[in-house]
Amino acid sequence: xxxxxxxxxxxxxxxxxHNLDPRLKILFLIGYIVAIFxxxxxxALGACALVLIVAVLCARxxxxxxxxxxxxxxxxxxxxxxxxxxxxxxxxVYWGGEPVLWQWKIFRITQExxxxxxFLVLRLCLLVIGSSLLTYTTTPVALTDxxxxxxxxxxxxxxxxxxxxxxxxxxxxxxxxxLDETERIMNAQKARGACIDSGNLFRxxxxxxxxxxxxxxxxxxxxxxxxxxxxxxxxxxxxxxxxYKKLRLTWRDPIAFSVLAALIAGVAVMFVxxxxxx
Amino acid sequence: MKALEYRDVSFSYEEEGGFRIEHLNxxxxxxxxVAVLGHNGSGKSTLARLANGLLTADSGEVxxxxxxxxxxxxYEIRKQVGIVFQNPDSQAVASIVEDxxxxxAENVGMPREEIGKRISFALRAxxxxxxxxxxxxxxxxxxxxxVAIAGALALKPRILILDESTAMLDPRGRKEIVGVVxxxxxxxxxxxxxxxxxxxxxxxxxxxxVMNRGEIVMQDxxxxxxxxxxxxxxxxxxxxxxxxxxxxxxAGGMNVSDALDVNTLAEDIAKCVS
Numbered sequence: 001x002x003x004x005x006x007x008x009x010x011x012x013x014x015x016x017x018h019n020l021d022p023r024l025k026i027l028f029l030i031g032y033i034v035a036i037f038x039x040x041x042x043x044a045l046g047a048c049a050l051v052l053i054v055a056v057l058c059a060r061x062x063x064x065x066x067x068x069x070x071x072x073x074x075x076x077x078x079x080x081x082x083x084x085x086x087x088x089x090x091x092x093v094y095w096g097g098e099p100v101l102w103q104w105k106i107f108r109i110t111q112e113x114x115x116x117x118x119f120l121v122l123r124l125c126l127l128v129i130g131s132s133l134l135t136y137t138t139t140p141v142a143l144t145d146x147x148x149x150x151x152x153x154x155x156x157x158x159x160x161x162x163x164x165x166x167x168x169x170x171x172x173x174x175x176x177x178x179l180d181e182t183e184r185i186m187n188a189q190k191a192r193g194a195c196i197d198s199g200n201l202f203r204x205x206x207x208x209x210x211x212x213x214x215x216x217x218x219x220x221x222x223x224x225x226x227x228x229x230x231x232x233x234x235x236x237x238x239x240x241x242x243x244y245k246k247l248r249l250t251w252r253d254p255i256a257f258s259v260l261a262a263l264i265a266g267v268a269v270m271f272v273x274x275x276x277x278x
Numbered sequence: 279m280k281a282l283e284y285r286d287v288s289f290s291y292e293e294e295g296g297f298r299i300e301h302l303n304x305x306x307x308x309x310x311x312v313a314v315l316g317h318n319g320s321g322k323s324t325l326a327r328l329a330n331g332l333l334t335a336d337s338g339e340v341x342x343x344x345x346x347x348x349x350x351x352x353y354e355i356r357k358q359v360g361i362v363f364q365n366p367d368s369q370a371v372a373s374i375v376e377d378x379x380x381x382x383a384e385n386v387g388m389p390r391e392e393i394g395k396r397i398s399f400a401l402r403a404x405x406x407x408x409x410x411x412x413x414x415x416x417x418x419x420x421x422x423x424x425v426a427i428a429g430a431l432a433l434k435p436r437i438l439i440l441d442e443s444t445a446m447l448d449p450r451g452r453k454e455i456v457g458v459v460x461x462x463x464x465x466x467x468x469x470x471x472x473x474x475x476x477x478x479x480x481x482x483x484x485x486x487x488v489m490n491r492g493e494i495v496m497q498d499x500x501x502x503x504x505x506x507x508x509x510x511x512x513x514x515x516x517x518x519x520x521x522x523x524x525x526x527x528x529a530g531g532m533n534v535s536d537a538l539d540v541n542t543l544a545e546d547i548a549k550c551v552s
Contacts, residue, residue, distance in 0.1 A: 010373060010374075010413060012411065012412070012413055139373055139374050139377070140372075140373045141372045141373060141374060141377045166371075169371075169372065169373075170371065172373070173370070173371070173372065173373045176415050177367050177368075177415070221368075222365070222367070222368040225363060225364075225365055225368040225369070226368045226369065226371070228327075228332055228363065229361075229363055229368070229369040229371075229426075230371060230381075231332055231356075232330060232332060232356060232360070232361040232363075232430075233356070233360075233381055233382035233385060233429060233430065233433065234353050234356045234357060234382055234385040234386050234433065235381075235385045236353060236385065240385075240386070240387040241384050241385060241387060242383075242384050242387050242388055242389060242390065242393070243384060243390070244376075244377070244380040244383070244384055244390060244393040244394065244397070245377070245380075246390065
């Protein structure tokens with residue numbers, strides 16, 4: 001269950017998307033998210049989906065991996081779908097324009113509700129898959145290099161950009177380790193008779209404390225050990241540091257940029273002039 | 279030349295009840311392979327941390343190749359003294375092998391091309407070249423520790439300290455690590471301080487040192503040290519099986535050599551029996 005959260009899990013293959021500049025990939029993701037939120041109709045969202053499918057194919061990420069990202073937030077997706085299915089009430093309902101397909105007390109399903117919740121689910125899935133594509137195709141180190149480079153103008157106002165980037169990369173690196181650890185602690189507590197997966201919500205919350213406290217302790221211990229290991233390897237802050245990996249633009253970057261620019265432009269046009277409004 | 283020298287070093291932790299190191303005098307010659315043995319809390323890890331300034335002695339001084347450790351030369355000393363720690367999962371800074379090996383070299387401001395060469399050198403030395411772009415999380419414990427050794431080697435240290443680096447590994451991983459370290463000692467001439475509580479690892483060393491409650495209580499060539507089995511037991515250390523067999527054979531009147539090698543032992547027994 002815990003392994004399903006796929007963030008920080010780089011998928012090591014060589015591909016077009018893997019070789020894009022991490023700085024641009026971050027900007028692309030931001031642009032892509034903007035496009036998704038600008039999309040107000042299925043045609044626009046479909047264009048977003050098409051670009052994403054092409055990107056996933058170019059990235060050579062297996063379908064299972066991609067779906068795992070969605071599985072991680074399956075609860076959220078279902079929750080969104082159900083709530084919108086039952087409670088979505090567009091203006092037309094109030095004016096009596098939209099036929100109600102099914103109704104029981106305050107729960108009401110309309111055709112518009114079905115369409116709208118499908119739209120939201122699709123949007124949510126695109127968001128998650130898009131974000132996980134960034135972490136699948138970019139090593140945490142490249143990602144933080146990218147963020148560091150994007151934030152570097154802030155050095156002018158003495159913002160500790162390097163420290164922030166290092167904190168992020170270490171946090172990313174420790175996610176899989178702490179997930180393993182969580183699983184181990186949960187098993188250990190279960191072996192001692194703790195009921196973590198059963199009982200009502202309140203009881204489960206209480207049980208989870210018995211997992212969180214050892215986890216926190218272990219994280220602090222690891223932080224201590226890592227600090228020592230970094231010290232032993234001459235870490236002294238960001239001032240005199242050099243970087244082994246230098247970010248360089250390649251021929252791939254303009255191609256990806258044009259595709260994304262076209263997508264955003266298209267979606268923006270449809271935002272202003274809807275083709276098939278919902 | 280003395281690679282590492284503790285001159286009259288005293289050190290104690292702030293918490294009560296722990297051991298303290300008092301007036302410790304100990305040195306390691308250049309190119310030596312020294313095993314430091316001791317049960318938990320005997321002070322052997324403290325010895326490692328004093329060697330590169332992770333801990334500072336209360337009094338006395340620690341010298342690396344004749345230079346006393348101080349605040350000003352801390353980073354120069356750390357370049358020469360590489361330490362590999364116990365836990366394979368909490369030493370790597372980066373997720374990819376080459377990025378992690380590069381970390382130390384980046385820290386000291388080495389130019390890019392040089393860092394690339396150092397990564398190749400370090401990974402070759404530990405036999406992990408083909409894992410250069412692998413994800414560390416997917417490696418085995420032994421491989422992770424070999425990457426950690428490579429991370430230390432990237433700074434081209436003249437002394438390598440392994441602080442219980444094999445304690446969390448399976449037998450196979452332990453073999454990998456000890457083999458790599460032995461090779462580095464022989465081929466690269468790196469001085470090695472192997473801190474461990476696995477007695478059989480000491481067999482490879484040229485000298486073994488036993489610590490107990492912050493004191494060095496025994497030191498000798500491993501084979502001679504293992505003849506004093508009863509004394510070792512008082513320090514909560516158990517003999518490697520082969521050494522124990524040898525000692526029993528000797529007690530029974532057989533004349534076996536000190537080689538502590540299965541084949542040699544078999545030959546010796548054959549000689550005695552015939």
